[in-house]
Amino acid sequence: MGNFARTGRVILLLLSLLTLCLPTSRAATETLQVGYVPGTGFLEEDRPGHMQGNGYEYMEFLSNFLGVEFTYVPCVNWWEAGAKLARGEIDLLPAMPGDYKTLPFARRTDHVIARFPMELVVQDNFSGGPVKIGTLDYNYPLPSLPKVASEHGFTYELITFNDPTTMKKAFMNHEIDGCVQPLLHPGKKERVLALFDRVSYRLLVRPEAPELFARVNAAQDNLLLNQPNIRNRLNDKYERAKGFPLVLSPAEKAYLQDKKVLRAAVFIKAKPYMSKDSHGNWTGATQALLNQLEKDLDIKVELVETDSLEEITRWLKRGNLDIVADVPCDFSWLNGLGLLPTQSYMDTDFVAVSRHGISLPDKPKVAAVEKMFETDNFIKVTYPEEQIIYYGSWAECFQAVSNGLADLTYAPRAAVPPLIQTAAAYNLSADTETVFRNSISIGVAREADIRLWQILNKEINHLPPRLLSEALNHGSHEHIQQLSPRYLLYHYPLQAATTIFLTMTAIMGIIYYRSRSQRQQLAELERLAYTDRRTQLPNLLALEQNLPHSLLRLQQQTTGSACYVVVLTAHISDFADLYDSELLTRSQLEAANVLNDKDWVLATAAGMDPGELICLCAAVSSQTLAKFIADLLTDFHEQPLTWLGGICPLADTTLELAAQRATLACHYASADTGWVKLWQPQWENE
Template identity: 50%
Template sequence: MGRNLRAVFALLLAFFLCLIPKAEATENLRVGYVPGTGFLEEDSPGHLIGSGFEYMEFLAGFGNWNMVYIPCVNWWEAVDKLSKNEIDILPGMPGDYSTVPFAKRTDHVVARFPMELVLHENLASRHLRIGVLDYGYPIPNLPAVALENAFTYELVTFHDYADLKIHYTARQLDGYVAPMLRTPDEGRVVALFDRVSYRLLIRTDRPDLYNKVNDAMDQLLMNQPNIRNRLRDKYDRSQGLPLVLEPDEKAFLQQKKHFRAAVYMPHKPFLYKDEESGEWQGVTAVLLEQLEKDLDIEIEIVEGDSLENLKRLVARGTVDFVADVPCDFSWLKELGLSPTQSFRTIDYTPIIRKGFPLPQNPKVAVIEEIFPTQISVKENYSPNQIIYCHSMEECFRAVSNGRADVTYAPRSVVPYLMEGSFTYNLEALTESFYRENISLGVSTQADPRLWRILDKEITHLPPNFTQNVVLQEGTEIAYSFSPRWMIYHYPLLTTVGLFVIMGLIIGVMYYRYYMRRRHMMAIQQMAYMDNRYQLPNMLWLEQEIKGIWEEATRQEPDSHIYVAVFDLSSRDSMLELYSRHSLDKRLRETAMHLQEEDWVLQTAAGINTLQLVAVCQAATMEEMVSNAAEAVNHYGYIEHDSARISLHIKVGLCEMKSDTMLLMSEEKADMACRKIMGTMDIVKLYDEKMDKYLHLEQHIESSMGQALADGEFAVWYQAQYDIMTRRIVGAESLIRWQSKEMGFLSPDKFMPSLEMNGFIIPLDHFVLKQVMMVQKHRLTNGQELLPISVNQSRLHITEDGYLRRMKDLIEKYQLPPGTIQLEIPESMFANFNQKSYRDHAVFLMDSLHKAGYGIILDNFGGGAASLTLLDYLPLDGIKISASILYAAQNSDGMKEVLSSMIVLGQKLGLNVMVGGIETVEQEQMLLSMGCHTGQGFLNSRPVPKAKFIELLKERNGE
């Protein structure tokens, strides 16, 4: 049963399928073509292009064909394939079709191309070899072209176009004649003539195919009547056609050379002046520049602000042509102009207000005299609907403010007009109201050749030439923003942005005010506060002293005001034993304790480090001294490892006679403090006897620089000798000052001041140069060189450029290593326990030693320097302090210390010397301990250079 049902169903289905009409089957149509002709090409495998290819594909739709393209080597091979029925149709064969008797041409022309004469540039001969193809091109006008261009010729026939091009490229031909399918790659087109028709060839024995192809071509042309022109523009004019001028046209251009052009549409992006350079810019300017380049002429732009002015310029012959006018012969005749063919199309678009639809009878704002108004607007609007304006900007403003409902403008001009008229509430509709073709308008008074030349030039330009320029110009408006534009387009965003900007401005102003205030506070703090101790400094105290004085004298008018300077008596040893941070902390605490005392009015940081200044009040001098001593006992210690260790604070006092004498009183108190340094006294009151010392110190500081320049400082020498033989083994250089005003000054009078104010640094360098000159003189004269030591201040450890200066000196004088020895005091290494300081000191000493200086550790044992210096520093010798020698004379314990120091130095391979020898007993004691080198008054006092040289001759036998 099921089988029968399925059979019945299958029969019914077959019956219904038979009733459905069958679609006509697609027929393959074999199309022959010759590559390289430009009519039909294969630019990549399987991809065909060309005007012939597109034409055949459109034709296939009307004939229900599937085109199959078969390449041929040349036209003769294509004809042969057609004769053998290997192809069905042959499109685009040029030449005399009578050469193909077995084929018949279609009724309609596929394309028409002029013949082109292409010649090489700069031909030497006027008799030319011109190549032609044997297809039988009709070229009857070639003799006239030759006559016009003043040459004779002979024709060379080729069977293959490719072969012709090979001979032409190799310059075996002067030129060739062929249909102009594309712009030539090289050479120049001299003439265009004798247009050739391209048709389709079909065998005569296939009338059905012939009739079907003709019918399909009829339908194609009815549906696409402009297909030939469109394909010609797309392929043949895409790169522009050659510009071929007649001899008389060339002569006219050479004679005329300079032309003047007016402008009909002076708007962006068509034509405008650059605001900075004043040069013409825009599409029309680019077009005119191209005309100048192609025609080798000069074009001057003449401004015309209205149509009436344009008429006057043309009528008077002031201009030769107008650059951009509507392509309308009737309208331009009234202006005295003739249009060339069109080179640009402009779409006029409606401009309305945003959010306002057009009413039924809208009012339109226009310029009365322009072409669109005459041709289109007046035909579509009644006179009472039209509002006339003087410019496009006025038309836009009329719509913007509601006086009109609509206006019309070229689409590419709209953004610029909105920007220029500030009418951001307008918008352009998408549909065009009117399309206008633009051409060059040539004056009817001008030479007729000018019209022909400009018309050919327009043909020479690619169709998209001006459109590309419009696109480039149009990008400018995209970045032309203004506040008004932003408000119209983005009101909320603009409002928020304005608030943000205002907030930023206020924030920046507040920040600048805040930072200025902070900077002023920081400057004030730097000026009036000591950053190290976080205490007011002397500058602040000087500003406030008047108020402090008045308050103190008001409360206790019979009391006295004193300035007290609290200073560490042995700051170098303190710094070595304790960190700077610990001492600074303790000094701040001491200042706080002093400030809490009733007799202390104000404390401040002193000018020097580890120094406090206090303004105090007491009834009597005795009470002031007692208060200061008691304060030292209470606060002058530091706690270390649960032990209280004295800081050895010394106090200098000076009574302040008035509130204007703070600084002078502080100097005197500081002088009194220095007077008791190294003594057991704690407090010292300034007295008048110290004025002489203060005067001397001030005089020293004021005259030391000039004294060095005037040669008042001199280098003396003290011999270092062998204790057993009395032979001189070296010397120490010492500085002496013979002042013109103060007389002879011993070092103890001026050295402390120079050490404190830093003048010791240039003085040390002076001594070093003098010693080097002495050694260089002895070396040059062949005399014995004994090492001479030069003292170096502890300040050199922080001197900028110290190492460089020392190396420069040793390189300048070229002395043997070790002949100059540097006596380095232990005090230079006060902070040796700090790694950064220690690394710097070791690097400095190593560098000096490698440069050729001997390194001697001076006053060894006299201070509190660590014995680790002997390990870290590159020492050549040590000079044991005279204080150890003096103490060893009266103490067996110190004698053992001295002996141990000598043995220690010798075991380390160092030269050991003892200074300060004054008695024979001291010499004998040193010899018994194994020390053979000494220095002191017993052997020789410091003497000038000349006396030292005499002593050297006497002792050493020179």
């Protein structure tokens, strides 16, 4: 028994240790059921398993502050959603439209989830008169609808529907002339006649769940403390980003019909905002905006070209401008120019620009454009006046920093690459961090009709998605197509150096090849000029060219001794013409080799005539030299051809003249008179 007891205790101990080693499971996360009606655009499953929409994103942020997970339950219509909430099948119902009298039992949370205007959608051929307007039986009150009807000249009969699907079907079948619904699909193509009566969306909770109601209110409080702009951000993302319908009042339409032409100036004239292309046409994001104004408002925008803020001010004071594009959305700053800003249509991020690889001093000199918004509201606030240097444009500021006249400047991020190219300041680089942001709007002349300001605000909401961003991206990357050597050198130093090295190597190779070819050609010409064509022996020109060298060598070899120098012409006798040229050439080459082996022969060359050799000979005396030559010619007689020779002392004559005289002496030589003859002066007179 003792052993069994001990064994049991060991087993229990092991089981305890095993239990401690096993991972503990997390407490299950609380799950709440959230009801929604598909097709509203507020909370949708746009594809299987993927939810999206203004309401969905709000609820997901809220779930983290509430500490729960949401499961979304689709309902056929709001009546079914209300019934499920009453039965406890769902816990929360967001965005229940209407005045909530249809669900008197439900409690509304304190905070609004979102606010949307109601829209009156009409048929494309709508022209007024008595019409039928559809509405939902749980819809919001419509206190402004009579005013809308009066403004647009129609009377109406309200037709009530139980759910939006039935109402939409009746509208598509032209059973009704229009319908009233929340503006939840701003990108749709339907004709919207009017927007009115902004209404709020809240969360509904059952009265039987007071603890949940308190928790949801507290979670919404925390959400708004952490993300106070969540409603505006979601509206921009899901509504404004899609482009609101352009809905103009009859008074606004009348203004445009009378106006026809808007005279406009542009505040920012730099790529990619506004600049001229190679054909002289205006291009850029601002031009895209002005083109869209012309298209949507059916008016002509006439651009007034100005070069400075002072010139814009003068045009405004004269009443010659209606609008100024790309101005900062700052009422106080624009008031001094006589402009009223619209809502912003674009944000411009300013970044710091300095010389690449150069550290900024403790008190940097800042290049700034005088009387610009960013100068007044950031640079002057950040830096003392003594550190600021004013220039006339951003391009001049870039040049100043590039040349070391300033240490730093600020410019819109999108404009930095084109400005670097314009100023050829490729030693500059921009920081990645945004220093300050400037909201851009359209400035409307304060003397203009207020309807113009209202129209432009509506038009900004109506701008197509990505219109300005695509124009900015296209303009800021155009500079890549205009590469310059300085751009490549600064941005791709290794590649540029390699390219330059290879280019120079290729050029030097070409020069060397051409030079070598030219030298070879000259050498070949020189060889041909100094070589006998038949025998490839040096000719008389070569002999004459080398004469100083030969005489110098002779002088060095016979220092202190007398020397007798003659020109010998050796010639095959006339009957040699009977032999073939190959035998003649071979005999001439053999004779030249024999002569070159003689110590007393300084140089040997081919003569002008076939079978002729000319030699420069030297000996201590004329008798010795004559004996050498006679012996030589005797040896030549062993060849099948007969050789004759003529001699002329070089003395003070030229080599050419001595060769002529030696040739003349050779003609007087024969078997009868002697194989070799010395030139005689009287022969020249014969």
